[in-house]
Amino acid sequence: QKEVEQDPGPLSVPEGAIVSLNCTYSNSAFQYFMWYRQYSRKGPELLMYTYSSGNKEDGRFTAQVDKSSKYISLFIRDSQPSDSATYLCAMSARTGRRALTFGSGTRLQVQP
Amino acid sequence: SAVISQKPSRDICQRGTSLTIQCQVDSQVTMMFWYRQQPGQSLTLIATANQGSEATYESGFVIDKFPISRPNLTFSTLTVSNMSPEDSSIYLCSVVGGGGARYEQYFGPGTRLTVT
Numbered sequence: 001q002k003e004v005e006q007d008p009g010p011l012s013v014p015e016g017a018i019v020s021l022n023c024t025y026s027n028s029a030f031q032y033f034m035w036y037r038q039y040s041r042k043g044p045e046l047l048m049y050t051y052s053s054g055n056k057e058d059g060r061f062t063a064q065v066d067k068s069s070k071y072i073s074l075f076i077r078d079s080q081p082s083d084s085a086t087y088l089c090a091m092s093a094r095t096g097r098r099a100l101t102f103g104s105g106t107r108l109q110v111q112p
Numbered sequence: 113s114a115v116i117s118q119k120p121s122r123d124i125c126q127r128g129t130s131l132t133i134q135c136q137v138d139s140q141v142t143m144m145f146w147y148r149q150q151p152g153q154s155l156t157l158i159a160t161a162n163q164g165s166e167a168t169y170e171s172g173f174v175i176d177k178f179p180i181s182r183p184n185l186t187f188s189t190l191t192v193s194n195m196s197p198e199d200s201s202i203y204l205c206s207v208v209g210g211g212g213a214r215y216e217q218y219f220g221p222g223t224r225l226t227v228t
Contacts, residue, residue: 032215043204043219044155046113051215088154092217098208099145100217102154 003027006089006103014111019076023089023103026070030101031094033065035074038086038105047087048074079110114139114207116220124226125195132191133223135205140185143208146178149222150201158203161188195227 006023013019021035031052036044048063050056050072056063062075072091076083086107090100115138125131135144144161159180160168167180182188192199202222208215 034217036219041224043202043222046216046218049216090155090217098143099157099160100155100206102156104154 001026002104003101004089004091004103007106008104010107010109012109012111013079015079015081017079017110019079019083019108019110021074021076021087021089021106021108023072024070025072025091025101027091027093027101028067028070029093030091032092033063033072034090034100035061035063036088036090037083038088040085044088079108081110081112084108084110113216114141114209114218116205116207116218118205118220118223120223121221122224122226124228126228127196129195130191130193131195131225132189133203133205135188135190135220137186137207141207141209142185144182144188145206145217146180146188146190147204147206147219148201149204155204158190161190161205192225195225197227200225200227 004025033050035048037047038044050063050065053065053067060077064073086105088105089103092100117136119134146158147155149155157170158173161180161182163182179191202224204222205220208217
């Protein structure tokens with residue numbers, strides 16, 4: 001079983017829809033949770049960063065972490081065609097190994 | 113956030129040759145990593161680049177194949193040695209912090225390598 005599980009999609013939604021992306025994980029040492037957006041042939045771009053549990057909002061994006069369930073989510077409101085990309089969840093521990101463990105990525109297509 | 117550049121951005125290499133990839137950061141950072149992203153796949157950690165000492169490699173990656181240097185807190189190189197077509201991937205460097213951030217991890221634009 002992978003440490004981080006993410007539905008690979010593809011996920012296709014109409015413009016303006018609310019998008020929900022999710023990951024589950026098994027390692028209770030993970031404390032830092034990040035969401036990256038990756039366009040084709042580009043490096044990952046950090047969208048949201050959350051430490052431990054709770055919610056964080058930035059514009060149209062909301063990240064949620066539920067450590068008790070080992071479940072994280074990214075919500076995109078009023079989705080735009082420019083949001084079409086692969087979304088990667090990633091996480092790391094607070095001490096020791098600080099490199100990220102990634103989910104497999106979810107490919108999102110927002111239809112105009 | 114830290115600004116990270118990589119050279120070259122892409123290359124096509126012949127089997128059996130080596131390629132050195134450079135990673136430059138615009139501010140001093142304590143942690144630097146090298147990742148590989150194979151076609152259609154997610155990111156896999158190759159190694160942690162340690163300043164002033166040998167890199168720490170993940171299972172499945174060895175120093176002879178992927179030698180890494182990190183002479184200071186803003187620069188690192190990854191060499192892909194004795195290349196085969198299976199090494200065709202995007203290679204990415206990543207840093208923790210830099211530019212005022214403490215825990216966030218940022219990625220460079222990547223180096224797209226094709227081995228023929």
